[in-house]
Amino acid sequence: xxxxxxxxxxxxxxxxxxxxxxxxxxxxxxxxxxxxxxxxxxxxxxxxxxxxxxxxxxxxxxxxxxxxxxxxxxxxxxxxxxxxxxxxxxxxxxxxxxxxxxxxxxxxxxxxxxxxxxxxxxxxxxxxxxxxxxxxxxxxxxxxxxxxxxxxxxxxxxxxxxxxxxxxxxxxxxxxxxxxxxxxxxxxxxxxxxxxxxxxxxxxxxxxxxxxxxxxxxxxxxxxxxxxxxxxxxxxxxxxxxxxxxxxxxxxxxxxxxxxxxxxxxxxxxxxxxxxxxxxxxxxxxxxxxxxxxxxxxxxxxxxxxxxxxxxxxxxxxxxxxxxxxxxxxxxxxxxxxxxxxxxxxxx
Amino acid sequence: xxxxxxxxxxxxxxxxxxxxxxxxxxxxxxxxxxxxxxxxxxxxxxxxxxxxxxxxxxxxxxxxxxxxxxxxxxxxxxxxxxxxxxxxxxxxxxxxxxxxxxxxxxxxxxxxxxxxxxxxxxxxxxxxxxxxxxxxxxxxxxxxxxxxxxxxxxxxxxxxxxxxxxxxxxxxxxxxxxxxxxxxxxxxxxxxxxxxxxxxxxxxxxxxxxxxxxxxxxxxxxxxxxxxxxxxxxxxxxxxxxxxxxxxxxxxxxxxxxxxxxxxxxxxxxxxxxxxxxxxxxxxxxxxxxxxxxxxxxxxxxxxxxxxxxxxxxxxxxxxxxxxxxxxxxxxxxxxxxxxxxxxxxxxxxxxxxxxxxxxxxxxxxxxxxxxxxxxxxxxxxxxxxxxxxxxxxxxxxxxxxxxxxxxxxxxxxxxxxxxxxxxxxxxxxxxxxxxxxxxxxxxxxxxxxxxxxxxxxxxxxxxxxxxxxxxxxxxxxxxxxxxxxxxxxxxxxxxxxxxxxxxxxxxxxxxxxxxxx
Numbered sequence: 001x002x003x004x005x006x007x008x009x010x011x012x013x014x015x016x017x018x019x020x021x022x023x024x025x026x027x028x029x030x031x032x033x034x035x036x037x038x039x040x041x042x043x044x045x046x047x048x049x050x051x052x053x054x055x056x057x058x059x060x061x062x063x064x065x066x067x068x069x070x071x072x073x074x075x076x077x078x079x080x081x082x083x084x085x086x087x088x089x090x091x092x093x094x095x096x097x098x099x100x101x102x103x104x105x106x107x108x109x110x111x112x113x114x115x116x117x118x119x120x121x122x123x124x125x126x127x128x129x130x131x132x133x134x135x136x137x138x139x140x141x142x143x144x145x146x147x148x149x150x151x152x153x154x155x156x157x158x159x160x161x162x163x164x165x166x167x168x169x170x171x172x173x174x175x176x177x178x179x180x181x182x183x184x185x186x187x188x189x190x191x192x193x194x195x196x197x198x199x200x201x202x203x204x205x206x207x208x209x210x211x212x213x214x215x216x217x218x219x220x221x222x223x224x225x226x227x228x229x230x231x232x233x234x235x236x237x238x239x240x241x242x243x244x245x246x247x248x249x250x251x252x253x254x255x256x257x258x259x260x261x262x263x264x265x266x267x268x269x270x271x272x273x274x275x276x277x278x279x280x281x282x283x284x285x286x287x288x289x290x291x292x293x294x295x296x297x298x299x300x301x302x303x304x305x306x307x308x309x310x311x312x313x314x315x316x317x318x319x320x321x322x323x324x325x326x327x328x329x330x331x332x333x334x335x336x337x338x339x340x341x342x343x344x345x346x347x348x
Numbered sequence: 349x350x351x352x353x354x355x356x357x358x359x360x361x362x363x364x365x366x367x368x369x370x371x372x373x374x375x376x377x378x379x380x381x382x383x384x385x386x387x388x389x390x391x392x393x394x395x396x397x398x399x400x401x402x403x404x405x406x407x408x409x410x411x412x413x414x415x416x417x418x419x420x421x422x423x424x425x426x427x428x429x430x431x432x433x434x435x436x437x438x439x440x441x442x443x444x445x446x447x448x449x450x451x452x453x454x455x456x457x458x459x460x461x462x463x464x465x466x467x468x469x470x471x472x473x474x475x476x477x478x479x480x481x482x483x484x485x486x487x488x489x490x491x492x493x494x495x496x497x498x499x500x501x502x503x504x505x506x507x508x509x510x511x512x513x514x515x516x517x518x519x520x521x522x523x524x525x526x527x528x529x530x531x532x533x534x535x536x537x538x539x540x541x542x543x544x545x546x547x548x549x550x551x552x553x554x555x556x557x558x559x560x561x562x563x564x565x566x567x568x569x570x571x572x573x574x575x576x577x578x579x580x581x582x583x584x585x586x587x588x589x590x591x592x593x594x595x596x597x598x599x600x601x602x603x604x605x606x607x608x609x610x611x612x613x614x615x616x617x618x619x620x621x622x623x624x625x626x627x628x629x630x631x632x633x634x635x636x637x638x639x640x641x642x643x644x645x646x647x648x649x650x651x652x653x654x655x656x657x658x659x660x661x662x663x664x665x666x667x668x669x670x671x672x673x674x675x676x677x678x679x680x681x682x683x684x685x686x687x688x689x690x691x692x693x694x695x696x697x698x699x700x701x702x703x704x705x706x707x708x709x710x711x712x713x714x715x716x717x718x719x720x721x722x723x724x725x726x727x728x729x730x731x732x733x734x735x736x737x738x739x740x741x742x743x744x745x746x747x748x749x750x751x752x753x754x755x756x757x758x759x760x761x762x763x764x765x766x767x768x769x770x771x772x773x774x775x776x777x778x779x780x781x782x783x784x785x786x787x788x789x790x791x792x793x794x795x796x797x798x799x800x801x802x803x804x805x806x807x808x809x810x811x812x813x814x815x816x817x818x819x820x821x822x823x824x825x826x827x828x829x830x831x832x833x834x835x836x837x838x839x840x841x842x843x844x845x846x847x848x849x850x851x852x853x854x855x856x857x858x859x860x861x862x863x864x865x866x
Contacts, residue, residue, distance in 0.1 A: 178855065190654065202722065204725075206722040206723050206725075207722065207723060208712060208713045208723070208725075211705070211708075211712045211713075211723065214698075214701065215698055215701070215705065215709065218698035218700050218701050219694075219697070219698035219699070219700075219701075221694055221695050222694075222695060222696065222697060222698045222709075223698075224657055224677070225657060225677070225689060225695045225696070226677075226689070226709045226710070227657070227676065227677040227678030227679075227680075227681050228678075229676075229678075332365070335365070336363070336365050337369035339363060339365065340363035340367070340408050342367055343363050343367040343369045344361070344363065344372070345367070
């Protein structure tokens with residue numbers, strides 16, 4: 001009953017979001033059919049666009065995993081943003097300043113970026129455990145600190161003085177993650193993301209620590225009475241989540257860029273919130289949710305290029321989805337009538 | 349519509365989210381000026397029905413009439429306006445405010461900007477005298493007893509103009525002496541023309557107080573009767589559908605050596621109020637030690653200090669001769685303490701998670717459930733099904749959420765989990781609170797079975813009947829102290845315990861010292 005209801009509810013939310021965007025396009029566009037065609041089917045028009053969707057879903061998978069894990073443990077740290085950004089900066093530094101063989105270079109960079117991400121991720125958690133600060137507030141503030149620290153590092157030590165804009169020197173070719181399918185942006189990083197999905201799935205559902213995360217997140221009082229060290233859970237989950245986000249920063253930089261040019265924080269962490277909600281904080285469904293979001297975005301990009309509708313329309317679709325998925329009362333009446341009918345059938 | 353019917357519910361059906369049918373075609377007729385009992389076991393749908401009458405829930409189907417007119421309450425404010433008043437099991441009061449302030453809460457005296465406290469106190473005194481419900485208007489609610497808080501709750505309803513009072517198991521928090529006093533006051537209210545609906549599952553109380561009664565079983569009405577028409581046996585058969593006997597069969601047993609003891613536990617909470625005042629006792633093999641007392645007299649703190657979720661300021665806890673005072677919660681469990689907590693949904697389970705997740709919480713880290721270092725879902729499934737079947741839990745599948753089970757079944761799951769890992773000391777804190785008779789019977793039998801296996805049992809319960817029928821020895825707590833030690837349980841009555849619980853009677857220190865064995 002519950003599973004079926006969740007799916008029906010999800011589909012209804014999708015239908016409403018799609019219907020609403022179609023209405024808006026008809027209201028504002030001179031050529032609504034072109035806009036609609038590109039938005040919903042654009043990515044299928046060419047191999048390149050289709051695999052672009054996979055490539056754009058990579059950072060979303062990483063932040064979706066990170067935030068899903070943190071949410072699962074009942075915490076609301078947004079530090080994944082700083083972890084991902086700093087992971088990118090670390091990658092830039094190592095990709096520019098160190099020389100290594102091609103296979104080893106990216107692996108080492110990924111490990112170091114993950115370690116740095118984990119370290120940063122621990123800060124709001126430690127503050128929460130030892131000083132009872134609210135992790136949401138501290139993480140949002142710290143995001144600024146690490147963002148500007150990253151900008152400073154790149155400008156001072158890594159910047160390309162020849163370039164007209166904010167950009168680092170070029171990365172060594174040894175540090176690039178190669179394309180999986182030539183002629184597209186679909187890169188090896190996707191496999192790393194899937195590996196992270198598998199590992200986190202096992203962590204959450206098959207290990208002792210995963211059990212502790214789920215119990216602490218669902219009912220911290222019960223966790224305490226069961227003898228679970230909830231402080232350890234808070235700190236360790238956020239370290240792991242930070243490491244995943246830091247790794248995501250490294251993969252994104254090495255897979256998609258030749259130089260560091262994130263002058264604005266790419267805000268993948270906020271997309272991670274959307275992914276975490278769509279996936280129900282379950283690592284298994286994260287790639288699917290990330291694919292969906294990336295698909296809509298690539299479609300919206302194509303739409304804005306080929307018609308008179310701006311790609312900000314995506315924000316409306318996202319907002320409607322989140323609203324209906326998180327609104328607990330959405331379709332609750334329907335569910336209850338179904339349940340009442342079913343329950344009363346058996347009665348005399 | 350019959351003569352003098354003041355409140356009527358017709359064909360009421362209520363289905364909760366999740367598909368639980370709490371009421372099915374329930375009918376209820378209340379005559380003006382009577383005390384009408386609503387009886388039924390826990391989970392029969394009494395509270396649900398009352399919540400609908402009081403506007404806190406909307407019926408799925410059916411009609412409600414007040415004074416012959418159909419009403420549709422969408423909030424309890426509507427019910428109050430129609431002359432209903434409800435005295436909940438959990439009092440709706442602000443502890444840091446005075447009695448008078450609480451009384452007027454929601455219908456304040458004075459202007460929009462300023463509450464007229466003097467007027468509030470006058471009103472409190474006036475009402476209190478009129479209905480002979482003595483309260484002190486100026487005292488803070490946090491400083492008064494539960495019985496006093498209950499009086500305040502009744503006064504609150506009267507102040508809001510209620511002439512139909514609904515009392516939801518009002519005697520659950522009272523001593524036998526306080527119960528008698530309450531009954532006198534309720535009779536006075538009836539003489540004053542008020543109508544009272546009295547919810548209870550204690551038949552002797554119903555007999556003593558009420559005119560008529562309606563019996564609910566499994567969400568259905570089993571009829572309305574004059575009190576004099578049925579004897580207790582017939583009532584209980586209508587309530588349960590079969591003859592039940594909650595009498596405990598317990599063999600005489602010699603106690604073995606001391607398994608567990610606490611020495612001089614002292615705990616004061618963050619406000620400096622003493623919750624545990626030099627508590628010492630011990631439990632031997634094969635002994636059930638009962639702790640009686642009015643809720644909130646240190647029992648919860650005592651249990652928490654033993655399981656390790658609360659750190660007492662001084663004192664020590666010993667298990668099998670080892671001082672475990674410095675141990676963590678987990679280490680205490682591993683040393684042999686198991687614990688059924690007083691609130692199964694708050695401390696005893698994670699209601700949104702599956703039965704499996706909730707059943708393995710004591711063994712999830714052991715090799716028992718693992719294959720090659722990872723938790724094996726097949727083993728988890730087997731382990732869960734084994735416990736749930738052994739403890740007769742009614743469930744569809746082990747992947748459903750705990751919140752979908754009834755209270756009795758959740759409690760059986762918790763008890764099963766705690767008993768399974770063969771502890772030396774079992775702490776049972778309110779083990780049968782709010783569950784159906786079948787589950788109560790089952791859990792009590794299991795407790796006695798553990799005694800037969802020579803386990804030590806600490807039983808904390810507000811149900812005096814339960815304490816008296818299960819325990820081998822009884823300690824009574826009052827304001828954080830042990831005030832009574834009873835080793836002759838057979839010749840002790842609920843009234844005897846009541847005197848200790850009220851703080852009227854206290855044993856000598858030497859006698860209470862008898863609770864500590866070598």
